[in-house]
Amino acid sequence: MDLITSAQRDELFDSFTHDAFHLELRDDYGSPIEDSPYARWQRGESDDYAWLGPWMTRMKRVTGEGKAVRRVRVITEPHTQYVRWEHSLTNLNLEAGEDIRWLPRHLLPEGVVFPVAGRDWWLYDDRLLAVGHFDPEGRVLGSEIVTEAATVAECVRLRDLLWAVAIPHAEYKS
Template identity: 45%
Template sequence: MQLRQGDWSDLFRQCRSEAFHLEVRDDYAVPLESEPFRRFLTNEPDDYAWFEDWDALVRETTGRGVAMSRVRVVTVPHTDYQRWSLVVAARNVAAGEDIRYLPRHLAGEVPPDDWWLMDNEMVAFNLVDSRMKSAGIAITTDPGVVEYCHAVRQRLWKLATPYSAYVAAADSQTVK
């Protein structure tokens, strides 16, 4: 089933216990992020107004007792987008999301696509077009796909570094 991008909030509101996100790309072309990313690159201040809806959704979801987590598999040295993402992730963490980072060269085999694993019952794939812009969501409850994504999550989670420790290492230039 393919859904519109706006249907993400409905998926989180239906989630009962756990939402895990795997991110594997070093750069994203999210229209909402274009101007804030440009400001980051030019050292301009950001009021993060563009982030308020996601922040509220994370707080609402975690406030219901749903664990939200993600692993970002990143290339080192970081792309400009990933450097910016490290700054923005502080807001995700403050809202209740557990984010971990894993340098790509330490990850082993990783899937080519980003996805959310919801309640270990459903996988929602982030669809992108040929320009890497969001093209909606594809959802499956196929037990084989769910089991595969759960196994990937378990393996990568063990290898990944929690956000605060990763940032500290990146700040001291020890991320290898």
């Protein structure tokens, strides 16, 4: 299986036309760009968020063009430290135009089955998936591009189901 890099996946934001949706299923992630800011947060130190600059610029541009960027974060309660940190940063994502909702695992609709082996994925324009692959520590190995119609349709169905029951960030109390 061929994997694209995170940078190549981010380039997909330059070509989608109306909707990008991210399903996040992990309670912990590892990313070299996040290591230092996360460690500072754990020590109670301040952050200038400069490391988020490229993402924020991209999100402001695409959402400013009228395109939607949405996420559902399926999380365990009580939260891991990483989820607490992620929650503390979410207002920055919202300011850039993303729409983020939270869904505690215990509130998942009965019988939900996660396609693509329960991995995270980005869905672009209901036609292309970028399925995340991670190592055991949660570090991104890359994304697998999937365009197979039945798999994409299952992800569209799940996105719509989860979006309807997930809690908007402003209403979710961590």
